[in-house]
Amino acid sequence: MASEVKIECPKCGWEPDGGAYWQCTCGHVWDTFTTAARCPKCNIQHERTSCIPWRGGCTAFEPHIDWYKGLDEWVREQIESVNQQIEQPVTET
Ligand SMILES: [Zn+2]
Ligand SMILES: [Zn+2]
Incomplete structure (x- = not known):
């Protein structure tokens, strides 16, 4: 498994701090990185975060997979x- 997977914004490098900042179209607000961008409700x-x-x-709005640094190499392997x-x-x- 990958040992160096890190989550950060692919545009600015901002790292999610564990807060619930993402709102689904259903109105639910949660930390999207705890569920790989799937609304728990x-x-x-x-697809995008x-x-x-x-x-x-x-203000980036990027594919969720792009937020995972170090994952690409593991996937490629x-x-x-x-x-x-x-x-x-x-x-x-
Ligand atoms: Zn950003
Ligand atoms: Zn939802």
Whole structure:
């Protein structure tokens, strides 16, 4: 597993401080990083996450996955290992 995954705004580097700053379209307010951007009330999966300007962030509205620093490398390793398995020569009959 990844050891150096860090969460920060992909635009300004603001790090979420654990506060409940995100509001779903259903009205629920929570810390979106505790649920990977899924609303715990209505179960909608939010693809994008906004930065929080009044807590020191900016006005970015970026894909949730982009907030995870260090995750890309781990994902790439996983994809490469899968590709290596796929690239095994297939014996034809
Ligand atoms: Zn909701
Ligand atoms: Zn930001």
